Amino acid sequence: MENQKSLQLEKVTYDDKIVKAFVLAMLTFAGVAFLAGLLAALQLAYWPFNMNLEWITFGRLRPLHTNAAIFAFAGNAVFAGVYYSTQRLCKTRLFNDTLSWLHFWGWQAIILSAAITLPLGYSQGKEYAELEWPIDIAIAVIWVVFAVNFFGTLAKRKEKHIYVAIWFYIATILTVAMLHIVNSIEYPVSFMKSYPVWAGIQDALVQWWYGHNAVAFFLTTPFLGLMYYFIPKAVNRPVYSYRLSIVHFWALIFLYIWAGPHHLLNTAMPDWAQTLGMVFSVMLWAPSWGGMINGLLTLRGVWHLIRTEPIVKFLVTAVTFYGMSTFEGPLLSIKSVNNLGHYTDWIIGHVHGGALGWNGFMAFGMAYYLIPKLWRTELHSKSLANTHFWVALLGILLYYISMWASGITQGLMWRAIDVQGNLVYPDFVETVMKIVPLYWIRALGGLLFLIGFLIMIYNVIKTIQGAPANQYDTEVQVPVAVGHDTHPEKGHRKLEGLVTVFSVLSLIAVLVGSVIEIYPTLNLSKYVKEENAVEPYTPLELAGRDIYIAEGCYVCHSQMIRQLPGDVLRYGKASTIEESMYDHPFQWGSKRTGPDLARTGKKYPDLWHYRHMIDPRAVTPKSIMPNYPWLADKSTDFVGLRKKVAVMKALGVPYDDNTLAQADVMAEKQAKEIAEGLKAQGVTQDGLERKQVVALIAYLQSLGQKGKNKGVKDDKAVASSL
Amino acid sequence: MSQEQDLLIKGHEYDGIKEFDNPLPGWWLITFYATIIFAFIYVIHYEFGGGPTLSQELEVAMKEVQAAKPAASAAPQESEEELMKKAQDPKLLAIGAEVFTGKCASCHGNELQGLIGPNLTDKYWIHGKGKITDMLTVIKAGVADKGMPPWDGILKQDEMIAVSGFILSKKGSNPANPKAPQGEPVE
CATH class of the missing domain: 1.10.760.10 (Cytochrome c-like domain)
Incomplete structure (x- = not known):
């Protein structure tokens, strides 16, 4: 009976409309992400491109660019590919049309809200997690909608086993949910302002556990799933090795989650966490390459398609870039290599090899495959698609190579020490001047990538215009019931029939590393030494810190002097864990386009900072930092300070009752002192004490100065005080 | 081609995608094992075997820097x-x-x-x-x-x-x- 039932066929209509919608959304936001990226690149090459506009100044534009690239462009690409392939791999329509469209419109609404709030300066100051708490909640809700729709589709599948692409989708959905929720636990202060519950090293570890695995589970595992579907389909060949799929899938998701601390090498992070982050990154090399091997060797026997088929060109090049990035990643995770590469453009190059090469080319290849199929027509022009490929590839190469050169050049200059024990290039701006020409080459690379994309858009518009008016969804005949094999199954094959068990095992695989690495730092006090204890920020300093975060200063300035001689000679005593123990969020940063600021307090007079914020070139003639004239116009929010201090206290920052009750009064008093000092030195501005620049100066002057014991303050005779 | 047919795994077909039963490439497997062995040695050396901590390494490096600095008193003080x-x-x-x-x-x-x-x-x-x-x-x-x-x-x-x-x-x-x-x- 069973067998007979499985021979009966029924008609299933795949939902192609939702895939079309996600494809179009992906192309739209790709344009936004690329344009924002190009402008950001130009701003670094030539600071006047900041245009004195607060909304698009680099510190705010860069989060907009990264969020658009990751969540809008890559996100919509993933949703399009997952919905298209899952229906076909499971021989069933998506679980629920309402959920599909809720997912679509919900996600686009989130993107729109990001595009509005990031330029306005609403930011949590955590990379790739800048969006404020109401949007964080919306992301979690829409992700759950996606999860329900996806797992619901698996539940009603007409295929007994789940294919390797589905494995990767499962790992993606579960892990991203976990990462997003844990990293976004925050305490709201007001609508659109919150502080994360994590502080200092806790926040550093949680943030980079999230940040690194956003790369792993938002930009890698889903794209591997797409690769496992679209490459065999595009070249019509079997996947190279099923066994390799199994081994590299489990190894990849188990090992990836541990690698986060490699973003924090040589810092104040406890040594054991750094060591784990490094060795797990090294062990990731082979599992990552397992995916590349399975992708590339699937082409055995049909390599000639690369010459003729633009789709295959894009997909194969994407996998090649994946291989390059996943070799470079473990390399950069080795402590001594990281010593050179960290905080430099090498990392920017590495990221863009992955983003433009792997994610970008996978998405383009997929779009060239999907669009003619979905719109039931032929691609308008194959040769234009080829042109797109070559122009974009040249763009990526210019980008990658210029950033390698820039990163290694600057990294070597930063740490060069002469025979007398002095820095060879003590002047930071000197090391910046050296790489500005490379910034122009990078911008040219970005421009070429964008031009290639515009060629694609023209091609896509022409293709869709030429499509038949009669658009319909794909209909197929599938068995009424899932077929049953007569012989019993063993091992992994059995698991592939049990989605729930499979999902639970995936979750356990990513939980192990997460718990082992994060749990110890939750007990922060274990690492805090009494002699290094610090005071909390004054209310005005806290207000200034929020301005620092809103302007995205952390995008270009680190606050973490690494345990390396080059860092210590340039910036002072290595940063301690205690110095950031009250920092919600931590601001260690990941890039030094400008110098480290961990010990910048009291290094320059208030007037220096005032002039520097209005026009950096007034005090550092060759600076490439944007002007921040609006800081002298906009007012500090004194009224909200009591609430902010109260929230900080609730999060464990030891403010006394007086500060709690008088936060705004204390802040106004401190602001007045700073403003009067500035006025005495000739600054003529009405109501200066209420302006943001004063609060920001208070914060900057406090950096490295919060030690309770004088020992921490000492920045002279650095070496002997170690 | 018949060899290829032998490699295909029976019953593995999803939307027309089939799978080969190729073994794991040997060089790939060796690389994987090598990184795992390296990881063990590294962790044992630095976490349990008394390898220097980062702050110890810094201390050594800074001593070298200090030693390289010409002693202030050694240079003839100009009047x-x-x-x-x-x-x-x-x-x-x-x-x-x-x-x-x-x-x-x-x-x-x-x-x-x-x-x-x-x-x-x-x-x-x-x-x-x-x-x-x-x-x-x-x-x-x-x-x-x-x-x-x-x-x-x-x-x-x-x-x-x-x-x-x-x-x-x-x-x-x-x-x-x-x-x-x-x-x-x-x-």
Whole structure:
């Protein structure tokens, strides 16, 4: 009976409309992400491109660019590919049309809200997690909608086993949910302002556990799933090795989650966490390459398609870039290599090899495959698609190579020490001047990538215009019931029939590393030494810190002097864990386009900072930092300070009752002192004490100065005080 | 082709995608094992085997840096007269002018008239009594409370002498918009 039932066929209509919608959304936001990226690149090459506009100044534009690239462009690409392939791999329509469209419109609404709030300066100051708490909640809700729709589709599948692409989708959905929720636990202060519950090293570890695995589970595992579907389909060949799929899938998701601390090498992070982050990154090399091997060797026997088929060109090049990035990643995770590469453009190059090469080319290849199929027509022009490929590839190469050169050049200059024990290039701006020409080459690379994309858009518009008016969804005949094999199954094959068990095992695989690495730092006090204890920020300093975060200063300035001689000679005593123990969020940063600021307090007079914020070139003639004239116009929010201090206290920052009750009064008093000092030195501005620049100066002057014991303050005779 | 057919796994077909039963590539497997072995050795050495911690490594490196620094007392201390004589060398004055424009002018003004830092052309001194050795001391060590950074290690000894000479040569130049006098008058 069973067998007979499985021979009966029924008609299933795949939902192609939702895939079309996600494809179009992906192309739209790709344009936004690329344009924002190009402008950001130009701003670094030539600071006047900041245009004195607060909304698009680099510190705010860069989060907009990264969020658009990751969540809008890559996100919509993933949703399009997952919905298209899952229906076909499971021989069933998506679980629920309402959920599909809720997912679509919900996600686009989130993107729109990001595009509005990031330029306005609403930011949590955590990379790739800048969006404020109401949007964080919306992301979690829409992700759950996606999860329900996806797992619901698996539940009603007409295929007994789940294919390797589905494995990767499962790992993606579960892990991203976990990462997003844990990293976004925050305490709201007001609508659109919150502080994360994590502080200092806790926040550093949680943030980079999230940040690194956003790369792993938002930009890698889903794209591997797409690769496992679209490459065999595009070249019509079997996947190279099923066994390799199994081994590299489990190894990849188990090992990836541990690698986060490699973003924090040589810092104040406890040594054991750094060591784990490094060795797990090294062990990731082979599992990552397992995916590349399975992708590339699937082409055995049909390599000639690369010459003729633009789709295959894009997909194969994407996998090649994946291989390059996943070799470079473990390399950069080795402590001594990281010593050179960290905080430099090498990392920017590495990221863009992955983003433009792997994610970008996978998405383009997929779009060239999907669009003619979905719109039931032929691609308008194959040769234009080829042109797109070559122009974009040249763009990526210019980008990658210029950033390698820039990163290694600057990294070597930063740490060069002469025979007398002095820095060879003590002047930071000197090391910046050296790489500005490379910034122009990078911008040219970005421009070429964008031009290639515009060629694609023209091609896509022409293709869709030429499509038949009669658009319909794909209909197929599938068995009424899932077929049953007569012989019993063993091992992994059995698991592939049990989605729930499979999902639970995936979750356990990513939980192990997460718990082992994060749990110890939750007990922060274990690492805090009494002699290094610090005071909390004054209310005005806290207000200034929020301005620092809103302007995205952390995008270009680190606050973490690494345990390396080059860092210590340039910036002072290595940063301690205690110095950031009250920092919600931590601001260690990941890039030094400008110098480290961990010990910048009291290094320059208030007037220096005032002039520097209005026009950096007034005090550092060759600076490439944007002007921040609006800081002298906009007012500090004194009224909200009591609430902010109260929230900080609730999060464990030891403010006394007086500060709690008088936060705004204390802040106004401190602001007045700073403003009067500035006025005495000739600054003529009405109501200066209420302006943001004063609060920001208070914060900057406090950096490295919060030690309770004088020992921490000492920045002279650095070496002997170690 | 028949060989290929043998490699295909029966029953594995999803939307037309089939799977081969190729073994794991040997070189790939060796790489994987090698990284795992490396990881174990590394962790054991640095976490349990007494390998140096990062702060120990830093300490060693900083000792080397310190040892490389020429001891202050070893260098012959030049007298006020010798320094003044040296500082009047026009070549050195030109270097001093260059250093001043690059490093000092942002706070002391292009004409030394004083801006964030004090006027350097008047007869008033905050730190010292008008000697070139006083000036060198301030340039070297900085004045942390006032925001004058220490230049020792950033500028070379000769550059500091040059810029001191340049500043003294501008004394009494009466630039426009001078900053109000600070400190004590020194005749």
